Amino acid sequence: MQHRKLATIEDVAAIAGVSIATVSRAINEPTKVADETRRRVAEAVARTGYTTNAMARSLRMRRSNMILILAPDVGDPNFSNILVGLETEASKRGYGVLIGNTQNDPAREADYLRFINSNQADGLILLTGHLPYGIGAAGSAMRLPPMVAVNEPVSNSDVPFVGVDNFEGARIAAEHLIAQGHRRIAFIGHSTSKAVNKLREQGYRAALSGAGLAIDPLLILDGDGTTESGRAATEHMFVRDVLPTAFLCVNDATALGVIISLTARKYDLPRDFSVMGFDDISFASFVTPSLTTMKQPRHRIGEGAMDLLLALLAGETPANTEVLLRSELIVRNSVGAPRRA
Amino acid sequence: MQHRKLATIEDVAAIAGVSIATVSRAINEPTKVADETRRRVAEAVARTGYTTNAMARSLRMRRSNMILILAPDVGDPNFSNILVGLETEASKRGYGVLIGNTQNDPAREADYLRFINSNQADGLILLTGHLPYGIGAAGSAMRLPPMVAVNEPVSNSDVPFVGVDNFEGARIAAEHLIAQGHRRIAFIGHSTSKAVNKLREQGYRAALSGAGLAIDPLLILDGDGTTESGRAATEHMFVRDVLPTAFLCVNDATALGVIISLTARKYDLPRDFSVMGFDDISFASFVTPSLTTMKQPRHRIGEGAMDLLLALLAGETPANTEVLLRSELIVRNSVGAPRRA
DNA sequence: GTCGAGACTGTAAACCTTTACATCGATCAT
DNA sequence: ATGATCGATGTAAAGGTTTACAGTCTCGAC
CATH class of the missing domain: 3.40.50.2300 (Response regulator)
Incomplete structure (x- = not known):
């Protein structure tokens, strides 16, 4: 309840009787630390309720494990289901999802780039059909993050695309x-x-x-x-x-x-x-x-796009830069045989 | 294009010929620095394309300027428009919005709390109608972040609520x-x-x-x-x-x-x-x-909820813990006078 | 001429990790 | 016995900010 200070890695180290480096390793590379030590660290973590501070970690590792999604209108039901797919896949892989509702406003698009520039997001999903305003300008010499276009490809660019065929x-x-x-x-x-x-x-x-x-x-x-x-x-x-x-x-x-x-x-x-x-x-x-x-297949489009983006982030160079998924015929009541065939 | 190193506050300081403290002040508290100095800093910032590293800042300031939104289904059109309102208001006030699609899965709800625990989010918007699983448990002694319930109040709790009347x-x-x-x-x-x-x-x-x-x-x-x-x-x-x-x-x-x-x-x-x-x-x-x-009034509900949450975050204690907005009568064609009145 | 106040600016600590490098034993081949 | 290798751990730097505190300088009052 109180906003009392959170446990840090030092607290854990002190309790476990090891150095902070060992605590870090016990958590992130368990194989590199002796069984007994790992056990003690685990116990200390449990005792203190320690969670690693994502900010410190991101600062040090230069990556945030966050993905920024730029969409003209998140409320559009067409998008929102893709969003669910994107989020599901990201979450499964330990990434968080940041949303930017641009309303096709250049100013807002440019503003959201602060997340990229300031290392708050590692990658970019574009539902807008174009590069965000302010990123195209060669003068800005801005570093392009890994990105994937969804739903609508980015015209004359080599941005990978995931969508329906x-x-x-x-x-x-x-x-x-x-x-x-x-x-x-x-x-x-x-x-x-x-x-x-x-x-x-x-x-x-x-x-x-x-x-x-x-x-x-x-x-x-x-x-x-x-x-x-x-x-x-x-x-x-x-x-x-x-x-x-x-x-x-x-x-x-x-x-x-x-x-x-x-x-x-x-x-x-x-x-x-x-x-x-x-x-x-x-x-x-x-x-x-x-x-x-x-x-x-909106859900699968979202998942596929996120999967591709995370592959890009992992440094892989995927075979095809364009993934097309098949749509499914849904038969209801608006189609019948012609009257006088 | 290249992943070349971003300019830091030190680079700016060097170019402007001042200390990093002054640069920081010139950016964050402009009145506290001499006009001439501020001008030089501004120029140096422009020259380097400097953006402050959000991670370092968050680490130091112990807040991320991020809000986590927990919703059972972001794809639900009922929610997605509220989401737009939430995002609009947050963005206007310099906050980012992180989404968590829980699908009412306790495991996922608990998982998203990592954003809170690790300081990646300062506040919480609940569209779920209940406290996230794992936060209620008194044993966990978990620190409760500022939060606001939207759409559906959190039963028997004092979580502030914004919704329709x-x-x-x-x-x-x-x-x-x-x-x-x-x-x-x-x-x-x-x-x-x-x-x-x-x-x-x-x-x-x-x-x-x-x-x-x-x-x-x-x-x-x-x-x-x-x-x-x-x-x-x-x-x-x-x-x-x-x-x-x-x-x-x-x-x-x-x-x-x-x-x-x-x-x-x-x-x-x-x-x-x-x-x-x-x-x-x-x-x-x-x-x-x-x-x-x-x-x-979904859009306004979203804005109102975010406004309330940001007030909470700013340390204010709002007068009323329940904000009810009026719905609007939309007359279409499904209602008429009774047949034999 | 001295003192105090006020306006700016600089120094350095703190925020919390990860990780390169060093250290220390133990084991093993020679 | 010696040296090399290996596994486990520790030390310390680095990542980029913000900010308390200290310092410098100017100016006006006495």
Whole structure:
């Protein structure tokens, strides 16, 4: 209860009747100390309730056993599950996890670098998709810590990346629709700037080509991944009167927009139209109809990224600088056979 | 790029032509050093890119400027937004945030205490609803760090608490239903063990009493806050054929179960029945009908809790040991006037 | 001219480890 | 008997700060 002084290694040494060096060794390299001595030290540790002071240790060893995680928004459910994976793996390996919520604010990003500069963190996990502001500047001559990008790769850089295989996932999704008998499949979420969107569109194209289906440019609509973009794209199709039998959406949020639009027009899903998402975000199972989608292995992504980072920290040079995990097809109720196949 | 040695305070001192003590003062207590000297130090700092080594500083000052957050599941969207608030406030005040995902595993909880014991964290935020395992034991004689409970109070303890005013929120919710003309209002989620449930039920009772409505025990059903419990309770009401015109649910998950049950029975909401939730979790706006509910000010809860903890750390003894924030009524489409009022 | 006060600055200790190097016996090969 | 080797331990330095205390200098009052 009282804030009384904690036991130090000297207290332990005194009780055990050995030097502090021996205590340190008994704790960190048990094999290097005689059995009897080790026993006495262990007892003294128990008696005093000694815990090694992490600050002193970090100061001396020049490493903190801490990892800094930079994310634009920790509250985003998409991230938070990755976070759990990251934390689980780090904790298992004796590392602590420090979080930095940047909100894409350059000032905050730069600020968090103080953890790196001041040795408070040994490595960096980037969920932001770019190097933190202030680290790129060559002038700053700042020392780059070991780091791994997750979820979104850092463009034109050699930062190792762990994420989902978007191309493959979108291909599987499109093939699922094709297997249901769909021939006119729209892709909602075309974008020239977002890497994720581009990869998923490529997967879509690959699946159609693989099935010998022509790609109709009129069925490929722009979208930035928001619910509103899904709604707008759907409305646009009705205006132009160019309709598919199935919508493959770049993500679940977009799919939700499509569903909202179709439901407002009194269509019965999936009888009239099939809709497919990507990500399996939390509400995917609660929408009506519940959303068939590709589930991202978020937990495993987190674990994998941390595993890679810790390998980097241990000085290893991993074989592949890009780890892609497979997403899983989750069949729910938003996809069915086309009405008039 | 290279892992070259970082500049120390000595380097700065040498360049500025002063002692290290002066450098330290120039940085930490600028008023205590002459203008000219301060200028020279500032220049030297800029030249070397010096950052003070947090480890050395923490070792010397016996505090780390870190806060440990213990949560059962960081991925839970209910928590993750609180987390953002906690982090925002901490960061603003120069503190870092360390996360510990306990999964309610006693072993993990105990393990995270190493951060406290080893001075790696100065304070503790508890989202778990109980003292970490291994801290309660009086035998361990462990020093209790300053801490604050969030979301769920720590039962029979004097740990300060920051959270939402459940009683008040539930009362407002019930009053909203009453204002719509409802007289037979069910409460789904009675529980003798969960403090949150009890408070919300009390708010419900207070509203009814305040409006001069009798409380019908048959309209108060058990529930543990899960979607399934909401579904089961609703089915149970149909079996007994005791029906309300509105369902006030202990939380959104329960409300979702109620909606699923009613929708399955082909009722039209909110024409046939009104349903109200509590929490405003992310999918509340995506369900059909979208859910009228009480929104928890999660971000502010997080900020408030961190603010309180930092006050504690600063040695202040805050007036009230319990901070209750008001929830906000979010009107959507699941509540309407009763059919035959 | 002396003294005191006040403004700056410097010296050195303390914070608690880890670890290179030295020491000391004991064992063993020669 | 000598020297080498080896295992176990101790000594002391180093890691980079903060800060109590002491010191120096200037200036004004007497």
